[in-house]
Amino acid sequence: MDFEALVKHIGTIQSTLQAQAAHAVNLALTARNWLMGCYIVEFEQNGEDRAAYGEQLLKKLEQRLNVKGLNERRFREFRRLYLVYPQLKEPIAQIHIGRKRNSAHTVRRIHRPNSAHGECRITIR
Numbered sequence: 001m002d003f004e005a006l007v008k009h010i011g012t013i014q015s016t017l018q019a020q021a022a023h024a025v026n027l028a029l030t031a032r033n034w035l036m037g038c039y040i041v042e043f044e045q046n047g048e049d050r051a052a053y054g055e056q057l058l059k060k061l062e063q064r065l066n067v068k069g070l071n072e073r074r075f076r077e078f079r080r081l082y083l084v085y086p087q088l089k090e091p092i093a094q095i096h097i098g099r100k101r102n103s104a105h106t107v108r109r110i111h112r113p114n115s116a117h118g119e120c121r122i123t124i125r
Helices: 003-046 054-065 072-084 086-098
Strands: 107-110 122-124
Touching: 003 054, 003 072, 003 086, 054 072, 072 086
Parallel strands: none
Antiparallel strands: 107 122
């Protein structure tokens, strides 16, 4: 192999794997956002202590979590994502169930809508 071949191989590896990594990150963030939206909606509809939070739920959630990038506006977007795209449930479940072999801490199951635990419950192992 000469230097030009090395440059070509390295360039191909970089562009291919960078695109795959970006795609994987996009899938993971979409799943995260949808699941957070699902939990927020479930809490708003069925939470045992939802009356205690009322209109301030998302603001209080932001304050309690205190994570950069997770704020009231983003939680509203996550809720909207879930409400507009309920059909993402199965693809998101498949994304995470398919990963279970590759990680010690992976979403193993998203319960069915008729479950006593609601449709967003996940099992992490």
